[in-house]
Amino acid sequence: MSTRSLSKSRLDIPALLAWLIVALVIVGLFSPIFRPDFGVMDVPRLSLCLVILAIAAVRYELGFMRNRFGDLMLGFVTAFAAWLLIGTVSNHPGDAALGFWALTAAAWASAWLFVERLASWKNSSKSAARLINLAIPALFGITLLALWQIVVTGAGVPKVLLPAPSEIWLRLIGSVPTLWADFRQTFLKAVLAGYAIGCGSAFLTAVLVDRVPFLRRGLLPIGNLVSALPIIGVAPIMVMWFGFDWPSKAAVVIIMTFFPMLVNTVAGLSASDTMQRDLMRTYASGYWHTLVKLRLPMAMPFIFNALKINSTLALIGAIVAEFFGTPTVGMGFRISTEVGRMNVDMVWAEIAVAAVAGSLFYGLIALLERAVTFWHPSVRGR
């Protein structure tokens, strides 16, 4: 009784979505999908697919196939519908009309419904649960890309404003050698070298600062000042000091990553509590033993925090620094020149490479963090 009234009082999103999909498909079937007068019946495959989609969506409400097979079928039909929509609209760029938008909305709502159903798959095994946890953000991303593709093509958004994902993809696979050269110059040289030197030297400085109290008072404010320097001012100076090639970009990255690492490590080194330190004292433990066996392990969550922040900062720093003078290669160089030539798809291709590289870099460090700080309450629960 009580559970029924509870579920009634809450909004039943899946049911709402299902009926919304039915309504949208009906609108789509009976109004023109492309200007001037192009109905969905002119594309039999699409109309058939969307009718199946609507049935698959409301089957829960109508009371059949209320199982995982039905859910999976909904997923497949949704994917097929999205694929057909993308294919159809590419023949009528800029001509999309009410019916087409209704069908797009229906496909989008059914992707949402599919994710809702996936999320409610209970009592699955542990590995299946992990797979679902990975699938949901992936589906989210794919849906976003598909919507981007459909909306940009259907509404005929000018390429300079926003190219479609397909155009970006074509440009990307068409310029792999250029993109690879840029990636090597910016990421493999400037970012990695700057990141390693910046984080490494900041770590050593932090240990030194911690050991010599007067340095803490003298060096920390200076570090603070350096970190407040605007990158736009620093980058040209670094180019003058270290030349046009990647070392000047690495220098900018060092400046950007040094301070977060310094501050976090210094804070981490004093994170141990009194009893833990007293314990070491009763063992007559020397400075190095206490550092290695107590204070560094305690500092690891702080250090990894800085490493993660810095992985993003380093990429931004290196790309922006290339706007201020560079040999004719590099991700930042490419972005600034291709914007000038209105080759926006190339800019987006570089952005895509940067996004993937940045995410992988961050993810790698996050994985490492989990392995090193497995004992920390924030990690061990998961």
Place this chain on the structure above:
Amino acid sequence: MTALAGAKDTEMVEKHKSASPDRVIDIEKLSLTFETNDGPVHALSDIDLKIEQGDFVSFIGPSGCGKTTLLRVIADLEKPTAGSITVNGVSPEEARLNRAYGYVFQAAALYSWRTIAGNVALPLEIMGLSRSERQQRVARNLELVNLSGFEKKYPWQLSGGMQQRASIARALAVEPDLLLMDEPFGALDEIVRDHLNEQLLQLWAKTSKTVAFVTHSIPEAVFLSTKIVVLCPRPGRIYDVIESDLPRDRTLDIRESPEFLKIAHRVREGLKAGHSYED
């Protein structure tokens, strides 16, 4: 021989007497005042106490009477504000640097990134013992506290009582002549507590260790000790020192004997009187 030299000689003799070779802890007129924002807290006042080699001394008293502070002074984790103290005839700091004692804290204070075996091995690593020696000592002392089989677990995978037992194993692994234990069994249930009491007593009888032991429990204090020190609060001071004449090798059934109950009665009276002091 001049008068001056004679005076020096008697001084030497007296010094020798006070620092007898069996004296492990010698505390004279010791006071400790914490300066806090709410004014001074007299944690210890005018403490006089001698502990001989092989003594098992329990400290009992209401909370806040300075038991922990006294143990911390002995361990050189706290500096007294007045009076003198020697441990093994030298200053507490020197004794600490000689690794003269093992300390069991009120909480387990295990490092959560180390396994149970790793935690017990921690002091041994710092002492620079060989790997095989470490492994032997870890196994032996974990067995002593009934934690064999939990070597590879992490502290947060164990119950509070098991963690506390691991911390006791860690202190024992150092094999110190002096054990300082701050309510080590306070978090354990009765059965485990009885078992560990017996183990501790056996260990003490076998190895002639000196033990300074803080407890809240009168039976525990009487069962374990050769000497019971009753403390009372504000300012923290010694109210009574009871020398126990129970035989050194005891079993748990001694707790029903009249001698045992007599000592327990005296401790209880001392605690009551110490309490009524403040009213």
